[in-house]
Amino acid sequence: MASNSNGPVSDDRFKGMAHSEAHYFNSYNHHGIHEEMLKDEVRTKSYRDSIYQNQHLFKDKIVLDVGCGTAILSMFAVRAGAKHVIGVDMSTIIDKAKEIVAINGMSDKITLLQGKMEEVELPFPKVDIIISEWMGYFLLYESMLDTVLYARDTYLNPGGLIFPDKATIFMAGIEDGDYKEEKIGFWDNVWGFDYTPMKKTAMTEPLVDTVDMKAVVTDPVPIVTLDLYTVKTSDLAFKVPYTLQVRRDDFVHALIAWFDIEFSACHKPIKFSTGPHTKYTHWKQTVFYLDNVLTVQTGEQITGVLENKPNERNPRDLDISVSYKLGTDDLMRMASGQGEYRM
Numbered sequence: 001m002a003s004n005s006n007g008p009v010s011d012d013r014f015k016g017m018a019h020s021e022a023h024y025f026n027s028y029n030h031h032g033i034h035e036e037m038l039k040d041e042v043r044t045k046s047y048r049d050s051i052y053q054n055q056h057l058f059k060d061k062i063v064l065d066v067g068c069g070t071a072i073l074s075m076f077a078v079r080a081g082a083k084h085v086i087g088v089d090m091s092t093i094i095d096k097a098k099e100i101v102a103i104n105g106m107s108d109k110i111t112l113l114q115g116k117m118e119e120v121e122l123p124f125p126k127v128d129i130i131i132s133e134w135m136g137y138f139l140l141y142e143s144m145l146d147t148v149l150y151a152r153d154t155y156l157n158p159g160g161l162i163f164p165d166k167a168t169i170f171m172a173g174i175e176d177g178d179y180k181e182e183k184i185g186f187w188d189n190v191w192g193f194d195y196t197p198m199k200k201t202a203m204t205e206p207l208v209d210t211v212d213m214k215a216v217v218t219d220p221v222p223i224v225t226l227d228l229y230t231v232k233t234s235d236l237a238f239k240v241p242y243t244l245q246v247r248r249d250d251f252v253h254a255l256i257a258w259f260d261i262e263f264s265a266c267h268k269p270i271k272f273s274t275g276p277h278t279k280y281t282h283w284k285q286t287v288f289y290l291d292n293v294l295t296v297q298t299g300e301q302i303t304g305v306l307e308n309k310p311n312e313r314n315p316r317d318l319d320i321s322v323s324y325k326l327g328t329d330d331l332m333r334m335a336s337g338q339g340e341y342r343m
Contacts, residue, residue, distance in 0.1 A: 237309035
């Protein structure tokens with residue numbers, strides 16, 4: 001549920017927090033973010049189906065909704081037969097959620113608590129199921145996964161379920177010359193002035209945007225899979241090698257990343273993808289522009305290492321490093337490099 005909101009950090013309940021932390025929670029006070037997420041059909045329908053089609057798993061269970069927002073997942077769970085749902089959210093959207101739950105006649109089945117997951121007191125010592133929509137851009141940017149893991153370790157009964165429980169980050173190479181020129185090349189000449197110092201900054205900021213499937217030049221590869229039953233907070237910093245297989249003669253200007261989500265506890269497995277090959281989601285794809293333009297031919301490989309770690313000053317930000325090397329016998333086209341990015 002990561003946001004791009006730049007609203008003011010004004011709520012008294014966030015006093016004493018680091019500005020970046022307060023900004024993150026405060027951004028969820030804004031109506032538009034919740035509208036965007038609820039209208040994201042791929043996201044909301046996948047959650048709904050995973051709950052409605054598995055009423056045998058939810059019947060008479062105690063459910064915890066981590067980062068409940070407008071309480072849509074909590075209400076899905078009640079409709080599926082949950083005995084009681086506890087929704088926890090730091091944002092003042094919880095006030096609206098209480099109204100929504102009441103108007104839908106579910107106040108006796110849903111308890112909504114405002115506060116940090118690590119600090120609130122739940123009305124039940126343990127829960128049977130944790131549901132959460134915790135994913136951010138690039139899966140982990142501004143994500144709530146560490147909060148979900150805290151809830152898992154503190155409240156989930158042995159043998160309890162997590163919805164969803166698997167997330168996989170994928171990568172591919174794309175041809176994106178026109179857009180790269182528009183975004184990066186723009187700084188070479190701004191109204192007759194050399195603005196190249198801005199170009200360096202532009203290159204280090206990954207772009208969150210929708211990529212056309214026709215732009216994808218390599219086969220996609222899975223980079224890392226997180227299993228929510230076993231993953232630890234320390235695993236969210238990782239360094240992994242990758243190999244991209246080139247499938248046509250073209251140029252590669254950027255690498256892109258996206259993620260797939262799986263609800264594997266379901267009777268009929270439910271998955272959704274945020275990749276360029278599927279329907280639009282509000283997560284779009286994350287684009288990392290390369291310093292070099294790679295001229296690639298069918299059958300060649302681009303290899304490298306992707307490293308991701310939370311930023312030391314603000315753990316909700318990410319420091320991402322991508323090395324790349326084109327494997328080719330053509331000396332004229334050999335290229336390698338490394339990009340450093342900050343989300």
